[in-house]
Amino acid sequence: MRLRSWKARRSWKNRSKRTLIAAALTTTIVAGTTGWAVGNEQQPLTGPPPGTQAWRADHTWGVRLPDPAATAPARVAAFFDSLSEAEQQRLARRHPSVVGNLDGAPTALRYEANSLSLKTERAREQARQSDPDLTSQDHERARSLVARYEELLRPGRQILAFDLRGRGQVAEVYGDLAGARHVSVVVPGSDIDLSTFDRSKDRYGTPVGMARSLRAAAGKDTAVVAWVGYTTPVGLGPDAATGRLAAAGAPRLARFVQGLTASGVPRPAVFCHSYGSVVCGLAAPRLTASDLVVLGSPGMRADSVADLHTSARVWAAKDDSDWIGDVPNVELFGLGHGEDPADPGFGARRVPAERAEGHTGYFAPGTDSLRAFAAIAAHTTSPSTPDSGTGGSAPAADARHVGEKQS
Template sequence: MIDVKAPLLRRTLLAAFISASVAAPVTGATRSAAVPAPTPAPVTPLRAATPEALAARYAASRDAIRAAERMAADHGDRWRAAMLRAMAGPERRFLSFDGRDGGRAIEVFGDLPAAEKIAVLVPGSDTSLDKYGLLRGGALRLQQALGERSAVVAWLGYRTPTLVSLSALTPGRADEAAPALRAFVRELGAAKPAARISLLCHSYGSVVCGRAAPGLDVDRLILTGSPGLTVEHAADLRTRAAVWEGRASGDWVARVPRALLAGLGFGADLVSPGFGARHFAAGDGGHSDYLKAGSLPLDNIARIISGQDPVEARRAA
């Protein structure tokens, strides 16, 4: 007698394993979407990255953050209100903000008007306002590594997949996010036409970048901790950008199977030579360690964005 339940059981167990992996091992329930926030006013397109134009965008975003802070306080969420109060500080520079449904935020680090090189960070699954500090910390460290005449933009511009969910196993959220990422990169490129723009995409964020890549006018597409891009070869991305990939030896994403049933998974392994991406050494850290202070991957990512060759091993002290 044929056991028809066995394939279904294997599929269910495999899906559960991948869901726990791709969504990232973060403890704690997501609570961002439960906190109400007002609809922000539309922002004026950034036509030039002058100090005056940027000041207007930063002020509009600060108003949106303060409105969300007041609503969070009225809702009784003191923790969220305090976090938003800090985000509205005069030293913070947001190009846009929307506190609804987990939150959207685009923050600038460094001197954008003077920047000759700009990196746009696209985060992965389970990134929200409640965990925004992780994204911000990485952006700060990267901008410090890039040095003068550089800027880093933390682009939390989409509804990221939630922890341990089927949405983290399919490109649906990436398809939703891709038009917004394309529009932002076009706006940034028009405002800073002489700057070299790179996309740095982590984990599920690399799926977003892969879906947005065709025709995208960026110099470099740098992918870390990627589960795949839903294409079989780098040439299928149809981008003029140089495509770089790096995976740390301690990153659990290496254990994610590439070919899954029922539309789950993201295709070819970027580390495979047959994929056609350029490789950079990413050390022996874990899935969230690519922008760790003083690390090999941070050094190599900064070098690539700056137009230099990455190093293959840690230099002797």
């Protein structure tokens, strides 16, 4: 009895020691990379879209419009189905910032509404470019925003969400979302916002670069959404090491995906990169996804696939050259994000990533990871083990075989 008690105390002390060491290493890595810069702390964007107050006060139709903050996307979809096309168009013209960001509203109508919002903001910034009451710095920022809005208004771009509050949020669609047989959503990690989501530098580290590459590999039957709908961390400071921003972003992601399925879109595969996987982990119980794929993940704030409480198949990829592998997988006093989803003990199906390079190379053309992602997105995977309803697991050889078939 005493021997068992002594062994239990010793085991507990060893676990505690490992946890404290891991926490210290996490602090060292994050602090040594960019420092705990308080100035980089971000305030998460929450709440309904801009213009909601005017929307709520609009009784032109003699009915109460669905509250963007409280009405489920399925009920939003039903409301728009009850309107004529002319009535939908009038609503979009009167309230473009709400309709353009209203989960459950028709896809084409959201495109039109966001185009109207972008044109309004472009005109506003064009006037500010030469406003004599503003500083030269204000003029320069206005010119930059005009260029940004003109890029988003280029023919062929499909902007599914546009919110200029904070650092700006946006969602863009590649492919025919309304007619696609398969749909995927890409959720990015740190340093992504309205100005950087489609930057040319580090292309495959941006949601647009990932989305374009995935659609090219998956084929024309697949549509991919690059979603920047939450406030991402800046750098590798405390925001990246804690779950505060992820907790604020998770309900936004869940609602966005629910809005897609309420609009008649197939249940999507959701691809979550880096800190985006923390968002996906917290959103998982409410995420109406067919597959949940994490890559370069620091953790999902869960100990195992079962802890995610999702019916989606869960996949994980991590290449040996990814620096995220140097971050200890621990969660202590709010610091860190828990177990490594790519560890076999987590229970996720493994995605091969031997040919991927670094933290942002998973979607690069020619990689085994991209081939496997395309197979998941197009639903051509055929795991040799049955789904358990909690994500399950599949032999690495199966994922590797699927990737080869897509080449």
